[in-house]
Amino acid sequence: MMPQRFSIGPAGVAIAMVQWGESGKPPALLVHGTGFVADVWDEVARELASTHTVYALDRRGHGASHKPATYHFADYADDVCRVVDALGLRGVYGIGHSAGATDLLLAAKMLPKCFTRLFVMEPTAMNPHATHDPSATLSAQSLSRVQGALRRQAEFDSRDAVVERYRGAPAFADWTEASLWAYVRHGFTQLDNGRVRLCCTPETESAMLRPIYEVMEQVYVGDARGNPFAWFSEIACPVMVTTAEASWPIYKEMASRAVALIPHAQTLTFEGAGHCVVQEAPSLVVRAVREFSA
Template sequence: MISQRFSIGPVGEEIAMIQWGERGKPPALLVHGTGFVADVWDEVARELASTYTVYALDRRGHGASHKPGTYHFLDFAEDVYRVIDALGLRDVYGIGHSAGATDLLLATKLLPGRFTRLFVMEPTIMDPRAVRSEGLSEESLLQVQGALRRRAEFDSPDAVFERYRTSPTFADWTETSLWAYVRHGFVPLDDGRVRLCCTPEIEAAMLRPIYEAMTQVYVGDARGNPFTALAEIDCPVRVTTTAKSWPVYKEMAARAVALIPHVSTLVFEGAGHCVAQEVPAAVVEAVREFAR
């Protein structure tokens, strides 16, 4: 199946997109997590394209999308709004992973009535009813700053693949998914080397609000705390977790279940946090089952 690449928005504010399948089918919108790109959905998207017109975007700061320097939760949700509005999508099946799942959940307030259902895998969630005031702990700050030590440049795509193949984050990814990330998550340099599109500095800027949400200290910006809107979601939502992921993801999923009105749950056994890249067939089956 041939996928199509395009972008929406003016120069300097582009959101890079991929479409799988022909137009005219019900739309499904896939949103990746922090550090990745739209292409990591390829195995899932190709299967879903028999039923849906499948779209995925590079979130701001990632891939070929704009990198404006502002990475609050509502910034990403507003980008989802821009995509759906520009494409004129209705009755959207939103499918998201990690912080990308959060983008979809928060976008429902900006786009009331436009989603038919949401399938969210380990979203980043805080409970706005239990905000703590002490700010990020030293341990969390070290985790955020750790992103700055991430290696940004490699000699070649092959060198990236060999390095990442043994990394705990990517060890269980399918070969297809990992190559999709390597090919599209890096930009070629003039000397033949490649560099991360989502640089260590960008990733660290994104991780700060994520860790603030994880630890219940996120207060938002001038627009307020966006997580209060979760109680107003009016479409069915399935919140999923995985057996092998960190406990904090299960904790945040429990917060989501407590906040969202029309919610159900699912656990992927034998998989880790990046479930769609580890067991794409299981994700496709679960997505289809929820639609039924």
């Protein structure tokens, strides 16, 4: 099964899309986490395509999608709504990971009649009702991590060189070979000199990470639209919020914040897996997604 590639919107603001399976089946919309691309869902999407028309997007700043100046959470949700409207999707099964899971949760509030259910893995979330100092900013430790993204190696001699390097990196150590190659093939662009470069540049990733760390530390204030995390309490469709046994404590904490806000949310823990469970144990994800849809 060869996935189909297309884009939504005019040049400069286009959202890159991938589709698995034939049109006409119930739609599933997959949204990746920070730093990745639509194709990291490939192993999951191929299985789900037997029962769904599966779509995934490159989130803004990633892959072949647009690279704007702002990366607020509501902006990402706007992009999801653009996709749903442009494709005329209804009865959507939204499946998201990390910050991409947050995109879907916010979009479900913005388009309440379009989603039948959401399966979200360790969403980025804060408690918008918690008391905090409005003048508070990121801790020195988090600011260092945001700035540390600027030092990420952006260019390599080849995609083979990227795979060789990433196989030994802790962040990718437990990924399946297919998932790693899917990321490297589509998360890097070929340069005229034969080298390859990250589509999500270190500068872009750093800009994306700042609001994420602000959410982690409960100091995110949003933009002119306000703090969107209060919207979680208005989500009407069934929601499954999952965590991963080997994930970092902050991801589990943010998932707990989401569960506390979302009406009647169900929970599930993937045992023996880390934060990138989709790429580490795709079969577990497919089974859980199918069980929730049943």
